[in-house]
Amino acid sequence: MxxxxxxxxxxxxxxxxxxxxxxxxxxxxxxxxxxxxxxxxxxxxxxxxxxxxxxxxxxxxxxxxxxxxxxxxxxxxxxxxxxxxxxxxxxxxxxxxxxxxxxxxxxxxxxxxxxxxxxxxxxxxxxxxxxxxxxxxxxxxxxxxxxxxxxxxxxxxxxxxGIPIITNVSQCLSANQIESLHAILNGTSNFILSKMDSEGGDYQSALTLAQKLGLAEADPAMDVDGTDAAQKLAILAHLCFGARVHWSDIPRRGIDSIDERDLKFSKHLGYRIKLIAFAKLAGTGIQLMVSPMLVKTGKPLAEVQANFNAVSVVGDAVGPVFFHGQGAxxxxxxxxxxxxxxxxxxxxxxxxxxxxxxxxxxHQRVDFAEPGDLEGRYYMRFDVVDQPGVMGQITGRLGQHGISIASVYQHETQNEHQQTVPIVIMTHAAKESAARAAMKQIADMPTVAESPERFRILS
Amino acid sequence: MxxxxxxxxxxxxxxxxxxxxxxxxxxxxxxxxxxxxxxxxxxxxxxxxxxxxxxxxxxxxxxxxxxxxxxxxxxxxxxxxxxxxxxxxxxxxxxxxxxxxxxxxxxxxxxxxxxxxxxxxxxxxxxxxxxxxxxxxxxxxxxxxxxxxxxxxxxxxxxxxGIPIITNVSQCLSANQIESLHAILNGTSNFILSKMDSEGGDYQSALTLAQKLGLAEADPAMDVDGTDAAQKLAILAHLCFGARVHWSDIPRRGIDSIDERDLKFSKHLGYRIKLIAFAKLAGTGIQLMVSPMLVKTGKPLAEVQANFNAVSVVGDAVGPVFFHGQGAxxxxxxxxxxxxxxxxxxxxxxxxxxxxxxxxxxHQRVDFAEPGDLEGRYYMRFDVVDQPGVMGQITGRLGQHGISIASVYQHETQNEHQQTVPIVIMTHAAKESAARAAMKQIADMPTVAESPERFRILS
CATH class of the missing domain: 3.40.50.720 (NAD(P)-binding Rossmann-like Domain)
Known part of the structure; x- marks a missing residue:
């Protein structure tokens, strides 16, 4: 032949x-x-x-x-x-x-x-x-x-x-109003998170491995702090929604401060943490952000391994379409x-x-949603002093902010020298402003250690 | 807004x-x-x-x-x-x-x-x-x-x-030689197989449910016998490979004769059975077929649920690209x-x-591979009389045809009135002609019941 x-x-x-x-x-x-x-x-x-x-x-x-x-x-x-x-x-x-x-x-x-x-x-x-x-x-x-x-x-x-997402959203899906675009656009971050998830190591070891394999730059800042994903999301948001947005105005958080315990707790609950470039039309406008989020295991975006990229688009006529390939x-x-x-x-x-x-x-064809008005489900992790009543104080505080709890997990102390134990709470849908205010108040409680953690759950 | x-x-x-x-x-x-x-x-x-x-x-x-x-x-x-x-x-x-x-x-x-x-x-x-x-x-x-x-x-x-696969292969991937295209192109068949896999029922019950939900025609023949998938594959093979092929010349088998036990045994081995439209360039030409095949759980095509479609394309420059969406x-x-x-x-x-x-x-840009020359791994299931020596006879016969065995599972008799027990063999790569000849000889053995089953394993 x-x-x-x-x-x-x-x-x-x-x-x-x-x-x-x-x-x-x-x-x-x-x-x-x-x-x-x-x-x-x-x-x-x-x-x-x-x-x-x-x-x-x-x-x-x-x-x-x-x-x-x-x-x-x-x-x-x-x-x-x-x-x-x-x-x-x-x-x-x-x-x-x-x-x-x-x-x-x-x-x-x-x-x-x-x-x-x-x-x-x-x-x-x-x-x-x-x-x-x-x-x-x-x-x-x-x-x-x-x-x-x-x-x-x-x-x-x-x-x-290698995923032809530009042609797909600007030509192939032209009969649709795009309703959402959720994507993994940074291969370096996905490689690091996949490694931490599958092998349980910490961020620094996974980054070092990525550098050794040529999958991360000597200075990986732009990849792991969300900048690269935000730059790509800005381009896609122009194309999908007619949004006029500079990448630096997209709220973003990278994976460089991620605690391996949160990957472990998420996995236990049936989720993986992925760095998601997120765009969604809501009643009040468009929401854009780049952030680590929990994605339910088995959903296509949760299964994206190594340094691959993927894009999940929902159009009002075509429904969900998913693309997966090499992003670099x-x-x-x-x-x-x-x-x-x-x-x-x-x-x-x-x-x-x-x-x-x-x-x-x-002309800007969409407005931007007020960030505080955004609704989402949240994963929250608090390290608390192991004494009676703390759980009640935290859940009570969430209730005062109208945040309803879907599930609570108190993990066992990992070694006897630890002063605190982690509590993980999965919430029902709540407003960003309420979640932020509640987190701040809980962090100020004397029984709660500094730096509680919160991630959105991708629905 | x-x-x-x-x-x-x-x-x-x-x-x-x-x-x-x-x-x-x-x-x-x-x-x-x-x-x-x-x-x-x-x-x-x-x-x-x-x-x-x-x-x-x-x-x-x-x-x-x-x-x-x-x-x-x-x-x-x-x-x-x-x-x-x-x-x-x-x-x-x-x-x-x-x-x-x-x-x-x-x-x-x-x-x-x-x-x-x-x-x-x-x-x-x-x-x-x-x-x-x-x-x-x-x-x-x-x-x-x-x-x-x-x-x-x-x-x-x-x-x-809804998956824009025509534009993607004829425009977006135009810098590539497409090396393979493996796809789930018939939503009715995929719905039936998904139901049988997740709920364990037989083909007829799953078909009846699909008809009730409007996902299968009153006369489902074209969907479940592989015709619909072969017609779509013929179009894609023209575009991807410059193949000149009439759909009726594509070897095809549907899901209408599928035995629920094979889904169960496959699942036990970490595979799902999917109706695959298969196109691949090999040394001797292009291979085209439509057939139920075993796909390793966790691989994107194995995870396609309900009546969704999916296409997995490998290009020599872009590598693997995967598309998933509603096929009808x-x-x-x-x-x-x-x-x-x-x-x-x-x-x-x-x-x-x-x-x-x-x-x-x-001009036809590719030749067709000689079907007997195709190499693949196979799942084989034989129902045999439960007596000593039968396993040795079967594996011996495979060995005579140069077919190497990767694993063997003999399942327990499911009830005591059963005359036979099923043996499942997963082979290493073997030629289609050898696999066919060996199957025929084994089926003729007096200790083996009629109608042994063989499916290709998608690699």
Missing amino acids: SLEKNVDSPYIGTQSINLGSQTNCLKMNKTGVAIVGLGTVGQGVAQLLLDHGDRTARHAGRTLWLTHVVVKDIHKPRDVDLPAGIITNDLNKVINDDSVKVVAQLVGGIEPARSIILKLLESGKDVVTANKALLAEHGPEIFDRARQLGRSVAFEASAAG GQMPTASAVVADMIDTAVGRTAITFKTLELWADG | SLEKNVDSPYIGTQSINLGSQTNCLKMNKTGVAIVGLGTVGQGVAQLLLDHGDRTARHAGRTLWLTHVVVKDIHKPRDVDLPAGIITNDLNKVINDDSVKVVAQLVGGIEPARSIILKLLESGKDVVTANKALLAEHGPEIFDRARQLGRSVAFEASAAG GQMPTASAVVADMIDTAVGRTAITFKTLELWADG
Whole structure:
């Protein structure tokens, strides 16, 4: 069997490729493309374009012809074999080459990435990017400029990597009002929580293991403090709800302060703790947050293991739809970037981009719910002095705030030197403002140790 | 909060709608659309177009203006309120109305559905359909005719209902060679198997319950005998692999002969039995089949409950991606149809349709693997006379065919009147031809009852 019969590589001196798999050996048109930034993802994109030109040609009806690869240091050794003469450190080679229509901008961080994208748009190129931090920070400027110039920006790889969630919410589910989106968008955090859950260790050991396996950066702050998930959620909230939100305005908490005991107690109750990017329409507006939450074992989001990502979307017509895949990594991300390059080359992106609600001057289509008004069920854990009456004081205080208790677990003291015992309370639905006020009062009680814990239960 | 601020319904006498959510209250263009067939799905489509014109307008940049609804009997009572004058029993009203560009053809079965689609294409309309039986039977003719005429056919709803699997494999994963697609595509069968698994009853009781709940037809044959799943798999195999296959050439077995004991034994071994639509590239070509298979508990496909559908795709770049949602039902199917209508109205379908490998005269891009050469692990169950030496005879026979045994379970006799006891054997990977030959020889042994059972284990 040959999957790729009679297909010449676009890099063996031909000017058009012979697409053996189609009827009349169509002579293919070419669309010039370029890559800016040859890091891990850039090398993956180059590899897909160079080694699988037949595949992209089949889906695009034309060859995506890699013409320039722009890097800072042209002498740095890299794992990908590029055709002679295409590597350069001069962005103007791309800017001034009219044959180049689509550019994958894969430089990370804010600058010079932002300036490069604006220059590319101004020179008439359509842009594909995986840079979620840049879009979360300067998306409105970039999207507005692209619209003014009649260009497009595609960014499938900016959220959930290999899961094509951007296309799914902005195209496939377009007949729906999205009612909620609950997602695991940070693979590093999910890896750490999965390890702590399955092997019972503490946060620091799991983080160290993740770093050893290349699944966490030397400085993991952006991943484990919720920033990365909030940046991705901001993009998705624009697309799903027409929300105008800067990522830093999304209430967020990471997993870096998580106590392994809470994973253990949750597991005992039939839940797993996951870092959830949460968006939900409620009566008073949209709720957005990033936080560790309890998810019932057996629910799809609870079963997401290792560094995988997943997105659970509810649409008013389609009902619940669940997506699961690799949220990062060289080839899953490159898969999303190259799909965007194909969509852009054939004209699908130009059509879709016009109707995405992403620009700065757009009218906000939803209001934000007042955070205190949000209703949710809660997991609460208090470390209390082991003496009679304490349980009654705590439950009484919750009752005063109108918080109804679903279940209570007092765990045994783990060793005799411990001064306190943990009490875990699962509540029925209660207002955030009430839960916050009750927690504060209980924490002030002399029989309760500092730093009680509270997590939302995802329903 | 108002999600849909300042948006006039397109059906309150306005000729253009005021899209309040965008900057300049764009005056919207209209694209005329029509529905042929007002059954359950047709009514859902009409409802989305009529009640949520603002939503489709936002995603399409124009109003999808429902101009005609063609039915057989205009007097039949229906649940949807249609604007005056649009219902008709005359297809020519659509054919002759040049303002109508996109038609949702929602009549089931082969004829007159086939003739209607051909007439619509010939009169210059683009067609959206949910009719998988028609596409599986006459897809090549319909797709070829559409291509010749420069028209398009969109069919997202024809496989997996609300899961947008067609767009995902033909657009979002276009940078990948799909390596395998394993799916649960028949909700009726999955409901029956889930019930038998969770409640332990037999096939007939679970089927009766499904019929009572409206999840199985009065004549469920096409659902439970694997036909429906094979028709959907044929469409997906075209898209994923460029395979040219008629659904009836896909080896298939349904769940209608399933023995509840095999679900019980499988469960005991940590597996669930699911009706799997299976496509996989192997060294010698593509393998396609529909059959009940054992899926390890905890794997996403094993956890698909009730009448849900799910698709697990592996791409060589993206790795595994998993989709889960409602595979049928009024609004999930309507969601897919209306998304197709939007894609068609804005021009995305025209672009995509050109590169789909769906037409009859296309070159087959893959070969089919020789069925006997396929390798797989197997679950085998034999009912044997309870006497010494039988186990040795069976395992010896498997050994003669080079089939290596992973584990053996002999279950206790369930009541003393039983003449036989069941032996369950889980094999290591073996060739289909060897497994078939060994099963036949073992079935012929005088100590083994008729009808031993064999299922593939999905790896």
